[in-house]
Amino acid sequence: MFVFWNQAKNVKRKDNPIKLMRQCGQCNKSAMFFECEKTDEFKLYGAIALKFDRTTVMQCGECLAVYKAEDDPDVQKHMEHRKQAEDAAQAKESERAEAERRREEAKRQEEIRKKEAKKQKEIDDELADLKRELGQ
Numbered sequence: 001m002f003v004f005w006n007q008a009k010n011v012k013r014k015d016n017p018i019k020l021m022r023q024c025g026q027c028n029k030s031a032m033f034f035e036c037e038k039t040d041e042f043k044l045y046g047a048i049a050l051k052f053d054r055t056t057v058m059q060c061g062e063c064l065a066v067y068k069a070e071d072d073p074d075v076q077k078h079m080e081h082r083k084q085a086e087d088a089a090q091a092k093e094s095e096r097a098e099a100e101r102r103r104e105e106a107k108r109q110e111e112i113r114k115k116e117a118k119k120q121k122e123i124d125d126e127l128a129d130l131k132r133e134l135g136q
């Protein structure tokens with residue numbers, strides 16, 4: 001069971017949250033728990049926000065009680081899976097970017113080569129003209 005923390009306050013459900021079925025210690029129901037982000041503000045004179053602490057919590061879908069999530073092995077397992085999926089996606093993206101970069105570079109080199117070939121041809125033509133003129 002999760003470690004009960006407190007009632008919902010400054011709690012926002014995450015996009016694509018981790019979901020777990022658990023017995024809730026507060027409402028005693030078997031409920032779906034959702035991964036949320038809890039933001040705690042530390043205020044100066046109760047007015048100026050000094051700093052924000054963001055914590056991942058699991059929230060009971062029934063009574064909205066909030067539980068600490070980070071120490072929970074099941075949540076950690078889910079987070080680990082998600083991180084692996086993200087890393088894999090990241091690696092794929094870098095690979096794609098690298099292939100793109102290589103393609104761009106090859107194109108650039110090809111353009112330089114063409115330009116040089118064209119310049120060389122112009123020189124050759126000029127020389128040929130010159131020779132023709134001299135030959136007359």
Ligand SMILES: [Zn+2]
Pocket residue numbers: 024025026027028029031060061062063064065
């Ligand atoms: Zn509950």
